Amino acid sequence: GVAIAVEGPGSGDGAKKFCDGEVPITNASRLLKDEEIEICEANGIAFIEIRRGIDGISVITS
Numbered sequence: 477g478v479a480i481a482v483e484g485p486g487s488g489d490g491a492k493k494f495c496d497g498e499v500p501i502t503n504a505s506r507l508l509k510d511e512e513i514e515i516c517e518a519n520g521i522a523f524i525e526i527r528r529g530i531d532g533i534s535v536i537t538s
Contacts, residue, residue, distance in 0.1 A: 486505075488509075488512075490502035490504055491508055492512070494521065494523070495512055495515040495521055496515070496519065497519055497521060503528075505531045508525065
């Protein structure tokens with residue numbers, strides 16, 4: 477068998493840094509969650525979401 481692990485920063489990590497005011501721009505593979513929007517609003521962070529593409533995944537077996 478093959479073990480597959482996906483690690484690293486994700487959309488939630490970028491959203492947290494953005495809504496906390498640590499970075500001026502971020503990207504994500506999803507829209508902001510309601511709780512992330514609430515944090516942005518509480519911190520006075522204004523934002524717009526622009527869809528620039530979609531994620532794709534391939535599963536290949538032999």
